[in-house]
Amino acid sequence: MSEAAFAPRLATKLPGPKAQRFIELSEQYEPNCMSEQVPLVWRRAEGVVIEDVDGNEFLDFCSGVLVANIGHCHPYYVQETQAQCAELFNCYDFITPHRAQLAEKLVAITPPHLDKTFILTTGAETIESAIKLARRSSEGFEILSFYGAFHGRTYGAMSVGGMAGVKHGFGPLLEGCLKAPFCYCYRCAFDKTYPECEIFCLDHLDRVMARESTGALCAVLTETYQGGAGSIIPPEGYMEKLQAWCRKQGALLILDEVQASFGRTGKMFGFEHYDVEPDIVCLGKGLGSGVACSAVVGRSEIMDMLEPGEMSSTNGGNALSCRAALAAIKIIEDEDLPGNSARVGAVMMDELNEMKERFENIGDVRGQGLVIGVEVVEDRQSKTPAEQKTKDIVYESYKRGLAMIAPIGLHHNVIRIAPPLVITEAQAKAGLEILREAIEVVSGR
Numbered sequence: 001m002s003e004a005a006f007a008p009r010l011a012t013k014l015p016g017p018k019a020q021r022f023i024e025l026s027e028q029y030e031p032n033c034m035s036e037q038v039p040l041v042w043r044r045a046e047g048v049v050i051e052d053v054d055g056n057e058f059l060d061f062c063s064g065v066l067v068a069n070i071g072h073c074h075p076y077y078v079q080e081t082q083a084q085c086a087e088l089f090n091c092y093d094f095i096t097p098h099r100a101q102l103a104e105k106l107v108a109i110t111p112p113h114l115d116k117t118f119i120l121t122t123g124a125e126t127i128e129s130a131i132k133l134a135r136r137s138s139e140g141f142e143i144l145s146f147y148g149a150f151h152g153r154t155y156g157a158m159s160v161g162g163m164a165g166v167k168h169g170f171g172p173l174l175e176g177c178l179k180a181p182f183c184y185c186y187r188c189a190f191d192k193t194y195p196e197c198e199i200f201c202l203d204h205l206d207r208v209m210a211r212e213s214t215g216a217l218c219a220v221l222t223e224t225y226q227g228g229a230g231s232i233i234p235p236e237g238y239m240e241k242l243q244a245w246c247r248k249q250g251a252l253l254i255l256d257e258v259q260a261s262f263g264r265t266g267k268m269f270g271f272e273h274y275d276v277e278p279d280i281v282c283l284g285k286g287l288g289s290g291v292a293c294s295a296v297v298g299r300s301e302i303m304d305m306l307e308p309g310e311m312s313s314t315n316g317g318n319a320l321s322c323r324a325a326l327a328a329i330k331i332i333e334d335e336d337l338p339g340n341s342a343r344v345g346a347v348m349m350d351e352l353n354e355m356k357e358r359f360e361n362i363g364d365v366r367g368q369g370l371v372i373g374v375e376v377v378e379d380r381q382s383k384t385p386a387e388q389k390t391k392d393i394v395y396e397s398y399k400r401g402l403a404m405i406a407p408i409g410l411h412h413n414v415i416r417i418a419p420p421l422v423i424t425e426a427q428a429k430a431g432l433e434i435l436r437e438a439i440e441v442v443s444g445r
């Protein structure tokens with residue numbers, strides 16, 4: 001597989017004959033509950049290039065789902081994980097060198113006041129743990145979070161999530177979960193415009209408290225940018241004002257950085273774009289960069305509130321995942337992937353903003369490093385979400401050799417661009433050229 005200057009290699013009609021066979025197997029034996037993706041059956045991947053089971057090559061604009069930050073099968077990562085496979089996989093809560101070293105590393109690379117870390121497996125587990133920690137360390141139990149938020153699919157994580165799709169039909173959720181509109185400036189819940197609004201959506205939190213709270217708020221939980229809601233990036237001043245509000249309320253600030261960390265936004269952590277000091281940070285995805293690994297990092301006054309045995313997990317902190325995470329962090333640091341993410345992301349934003357001028361169907365382009373959302377609308381005036389067109393653009397891109405995940409967003413009309421952070425400018429431009437063609441075809445229909 002060559003990734004120097006990417007040109008899609010499409011050897012068969014898509015999906016190819018082998019892919020078709022696995023799609024049929026999957027349809028017969030797997031339920032429909034997973035997200036619906038284009039029919040790309042992955043066989044292997046290297047760097048930013050995916051090869052399917054028929055030998056077709058695609059450029060990766062999704063990193064799985066913002067996981068493969070270091071690129072697929074990075075040689076050092078492969079070497080480290082292969083070596084670990086020959087040594088040890090699981091030993092439950094017994095200490096291993098790599099788990100202890102990963103804890104030390106995570107504390108070293110986060111701000112000094114975050115001095116303990118608890119290692120788990122999935123992002124949703126970190127949210128469950130953060131809720132427990134916040135409730136145990138406070139008199140209160142209420143958690144305020146935001147419309148549009150996605151924190152995972154377990155019951156606690158669904159309860160603090162702000163999208164009906166993941167909780168619809170699942171019965172009573174956790175009590176004490178308050179919600180407020182997020183700063184989705186392109187579709188402001190209050191019909192205001194930034195900066196004249198002076199971030200009114202945060203003033204609104206006082207109203208939420210006055211009307212919904214029992215007076216027992218313990219924490220505010222937010223993503224640093226909302227991912228699933230459509231890559232919604234807070235405007236300048238938002239996070240600082242939110243933190244000030246938390247302090248006034250005596251509430252902890254929990255940041256869900258499951259998606260925003262490990263270089264994705266152009267900095268090691270998404271919160272480094274802001275002048276904030278979170279009390280608890282949830283990490284996942286890029287931490288393991290492939291082998292599932294997640295972590296909660298926090299202040300020891302909070303982290304030490306739980307007694308032995310009160311929080312633990314069979315696979316959390318297993319030997320393979322910790323060694324994989326240590327390797328991934330080393331690669332991210334050694335290759336300055338946050339820097340590459342910022343540089344290539346800026347080039348991509350420029351190109352996409354040019355496309356926005358050209359295509360009436362592009363309503364908004366927003367991004368931070370290598371996480372970019374392109375909001376597709378019927379026309380710029382009405383801003384009517386164009387869900388089918390968005391799906392069609394993703395499909396037309398796939399047919400031309402560009403892999404993206406299914407549309408995201410509150411209205412399912414946002415294209416998510418999130419390549420591995422090792423992508424070069426030339427590869428990024430090649431991918432955008434495919435995207436441009438796909439938009440041209442779909443908007444001409």
Ligand SMILES: Cc1ncc(COP(=O)(O)O)c(C=O)c1O
Binds near residue numbers: 227228256
């Ligand atoms: C911001 C955020 N939090 C939590 C999660 C849940 O992570 P996981 O799927 O590993 O449970 C996700 C997953 O997409 C996420 O994007």
